[in-house]
Amino acid sequence: MCAMTPPLRVTAAVATVLAAFLEDPAADRYGLDLMRASGHPSGTLYPILLRLQNAGWVESLWEDLDPVAAGRPARRYYRLTPDGEVAARAELTALQQRLHRGLGGTTSPQTA
Amino acid sequence: MCAMTPPLRVTAAVATVLAAFLEDPAADRYGLDLMRASGHPSGTLYPILLRLQNAGWVESLWEDLDPVAAGRPARRYYRLTPDGEVAARAELTALQQRLHRGLGGTTSPQTA
């Protein structure tokens, strides 16, 4: 197995895409769907999806659909690989904990 | 004044620096200290501190110290401004909630 973790930088943008995937790891997602869920424009999202695929975290397959009959273009579905799901969860948890330290306990001068 | 929110991109790296500041908003932090707390190398951290200062989120002052007597160079202390503290907390909370959606419920395998 040797789940290699290639030099993939989990930046804020990448993290939100991973978070969208993890909302429902079993579900197939497609580009427009992920654009709405993550809030990124296509020019940000698609390069991220490419990197995610190169890293082996995500795999993709084309929808088997007749565009004429369906009245819309075929979608390309993206899905987390098993490795990708584990890695994504680990990275997001780590990032969140790093942020949590700042928002944790110590402070209080807020209404909450 | 009117706390303007200038085009400062709160990336993952910036967020971890802000989190380091918010760990103890009253404390003065210096470069090496923040490098260790945030995990970023100097070439990442100092440009971020510059941007944070330009945005008015952070202010800095030189330690008044005689380097010869103290046996170490003087430090430059950085501190969140009141505006910066509010903005930092808001941005970090927003980012965290965006990530939280993906990790909802499922996570638990942490020792802490």
Next chain:
DNA sequence: ACCTCCTAGCTCGAAATGCTACATAGGGTC
């Protein structure tokens, strides 16, 4: 005397990342 390591701050340049605008292509509406 020289070399190396430590604290402390900061700059430089290449590469990675992000984002606006655009391109493609079919269907529906006016």
Next chain:
DNA sequence: GACCCTATGTAGCATTTCGAGCTAGGAGGT
């Protein structure tokens, strides 16, 4: 034909990241 909708993706520029280096003084080794 002109325009919007779904749907995927590219091009080029600006910003961000990070390894490497630089300055400078003190401590300690050989």
